Amino acid sequence: MPPVPAVLPVTETGRPRWSVVIPVHDCAGYLAEALPEVLAQLGGDVDAGRAEVVVVDDASADDPAAVVGRLGRGRVRYEGQAVNRGAIGTFNHCLDLASGELVHLLHGDDLVLPGFYDAVEDALDDDPAAVAAVCRVEDVTADGRPTDVTRSYRRGTGRWTGALGSLAVSNRVRAPGVVVRRSAYEAVGGFSTDLPHAADWEMWARLAAHGPVVFVDEVLARYRRHDASDTSTRVQSGENVRERVTALTPVLAHVAPERRGALRRRALAYAAVFAGRTALQLARRGRWAGAARQARESVRCLALLVRPAPTPDGEPSPTPR
Structure with a gap:
């Protein structure tokens, strides 16, 4: 099993509820589309210390720092990496940086839709034993045209009883639609660096084996497919x-x-x-x-x-x- 991420201890009184950690590599233009909606939903929580938004730059050739400065206006933290760690190394670094109770790893070329954070938080509050929540996700092209939508695994929001069996067959979920309790990441460890393309799939299965998963039966995020990915x-x-x-x-x-x-x-x-x-x-x-x-x-x-x-x-x- 991969090592547990070296997350710094945070007192319960000082821990934010949300950590939205955004790994980016040469996708500053897409980041400029993603950040406004995140801040529209969580900006007030950031101001109140209830949420943190962190952009983690994997040695991009473009300028995500400028996007963070222009759109974040002090609400978004920029963490640059001098050396390219690759996708999985960067994901694990994102987990190291996340201090919130709920961790959303939002890839820089993906998007959340209005209502995402409230719906996911409500679903997890309704099922305190759940280790993660998953919503339906819309696939879009490079220029944002919808092409497909992930299926519904239950009618209405609630516990996904067949999660492990479904995830053992294929990666049935999209990363922008997954939110994981920080305690669950600490328990199961980081993403496997031996699986550069399938590490997320193995992680979702590992989490489903660790505890219950909540399914949010709404389309609340977008997964972008483009040639540069x-x-x-x-x-x-x-x-x-x-x-x-x-x-x-x-x-x-x-x-x-x-x-x-x-x-x-x-x-x-x-x-x-x-x-x-x-x-x-x-x-x-x-x-x-x-x-x-x-x-x-x-x-x-x-x-x-x-x-x-x-x-x-x-x-x-x-x-x-």
């Missing part, structure tokens, strides 16, 4: 699917042993469909090289379905005689 680069190479398969072992480790075989088969089937669908989407856009790589990964996932499941050390189980 880390995800888009991995899609073009097919690495997104390869790491999805690699991540199955640590993700399924959070599930009871008797459920792992069936969930692994479902996860591989889902990965094959996902890669095949992505191949078609890329082909329609004329991205032939990326489409071919996704198609190849789809076939590999189907081939893995007929192989023995790996043992805990990652090696295939011996074929029964």
Whole structure:
């Protein structure tokens, strides 16, 4: 398990309720879209010491500090990194910096919609045992056009009873729609640096295994897909699917042993469909090289379905005689 983030101790009387920590890398323009809505919802709480907003710059070539200065006007803290740590290293640094009871890791190219923080806080207040809350999220293009919406996992806001089983098959949630209690991050540790593309998926499964998750049945955030993102680069190479398969072992480790075989088969089937669908989407856009790589990964996932499941050390189980 990854080490617990080195979060500085804060007294209960001095701890803010909210920490909104925004990792950025070469997305100052998108940050300028994200910050106003965060401050519209939490600006008064920041002024009262009930919330903190921190932008963590992973050695950007553009100027997020200028955006923070122009739009934050003293309400937003800027933390620059002289050396590029990469996405996961920066996420863990964000956890180190967060002192609030509720931690929202909002990627700099994503957005929250009006009512996000009130709805999530109310949901967590209604279920004090919950370690995290998840809302529905709208996928948008680089210029903000909606393309899809994540599904609803229950009717109305409340405890997501099937969270771990769903998350063991695939990453069913989007990062901007996830809020985690700081105490839960301290208990389960930071994001796994061994999974540069799937670390968030493994983290959500780890949290769901640790305690209950609340589902907020409203679309309250936006996840931006664009060619400059880390995800888009991995899609073009097919690495997104390869790491999805690699991540199955640590993700399924959070599930009871008797459920792992069936969930692994479902996860591989889902990965094959996902890669095949992505191949078609890329082909329609004329991205032939990326489409071919996704198609190849789809076939590999189907081939893995007929192989023995790996043992805990990652090696295939011996074929029964």
